[in-house]
Amino acid sequence: xxxxxxxxxxxxxxxxxxxxxxxxxxxxxxxxxxxxxxxxxxxxxxxxxxxxxxxxxxxxxxxxxxxxxxxxxxxxxxxxxxxxxxxxxxxxxxxxxxxxxxxxxxxxxxxx
Amino acid sequence: xxxxxxxxxxxxxxxxxxxxxxxxxxxxxxxxxxxxxxxxxxxxxxxxxxxxxxxxxxxxxxxxxxxxxxxxxxxxxxxxxxxxxxxxxxxxxxxxxxxxxxxxxxxxxxxxx
Numbered sequence: 377x378x379x380x381x382x383x384x385x386x387x388x389x390x391x392x393x394x395x396x397x398x399x400x401x402x403x404x405x406x407x408x409x410x411x412x413x414x415x416x417x418x419x420x421x422x423x424x425x426x427x428x429x430x431x432x433x434x435x436x437x438x439x440x441x442x443x444x445x446x447x448x449x450x451x452x453x454x455x456x457x458x459x460x461x462x463x464x465x466x467x468x469x470x471x472x473x474x475x476x477x478x479x480x481x482x483x484x485x486x487x488x
Numbered sequence: 489x490x491x492x493x494x495x496x497x498x499x500x501x502x503x504x505x506x507x508x509x510x511x512x513x514x515x516x517x518x519x520x521x522x523x524x525x526x527x528x529x530x531x532x533x534x535x536x537x538x539x540x541x542x543x544x545x546x547x548x549x550x551x552x553x554x555x556x557x558x559x560x561x562x563x564x565x566x567x568x569x570x571x572x573x574x575x576x577x578x579x580x581x582x583x584x585x586x587x588x589x590x591x592x593x594x595x596x597x598x599x600x601x
Contacts, residue, residue, distance in 0.1 A: 410589060412592075419581075419592030419593050419595050420579070420590075420592040421592070422590065422591070425587075425588070427587065465531070467531075469587070474586045475533050475536070475547075476533055477533075478530055478531040478532075480530045481530070
């Protein structure tokens with residue numbers, strides 16, 4: 377059974393710092409991996425999607441990498457801002473069923 | 489586009505009552521997903537549809553839960569009878585292909601007293 381783990385569960389950093397969020401999954405037979413952002417009381421916003429054949433994706437200050445063989449992904453946020461404060465969730469789509477399996481998320485606080 | 493629209497945003501009802509949650513996906517999206525989010529279990533997929541047909545309902549917790557998609561622009565998730573442990577935030581999401589990002593609605597916060 378696929379399990380997705382995110383470390384750390386919470387992170388507090390000063391504004392301007394570069395940071396890395398980690399995601400690991402137990403079964404490498406994934407179709408793709410997505411990083412989402414969730415603001416309080418809101419739904420999820422897709423940030424980056426990496427296909428299983430890709431190694432990384434970039435969008436603005438965000439860079440996500442995927443190492444399928446080791447079951448790991450990282451989300452790198454450059455020059456963090458208070459507006460980046462949110463919960464970040466990692467999710468994998470299973471190869472066989474196309475179901476999205478979520479990690480429990482990392483709560484990020486960027487202090488001004 | 490208005491995005492995925494869910495209603496109601498909040499629902500408070502008493503145990504044993506029927507609850508119906510509604511979702512309008514983004515026009516043109518062939519896939520529709522229902523999720524439940526709780527503190528204990530995080531985000532879980534309940535069921536998903538492709539072209540209005542249920543593909544995988546293995547995440548539906550019990551027979552008290554049912555979902556329908558009568559047409560491409562509307563889906564419902566029904567709980568009958570509701571129980572306090574059903575209290576959660578229920579999200580609907582849609583995508584145009586299985587390997588494309590899912591777009592989420594703002595969710596329905598359900599409280600069963």
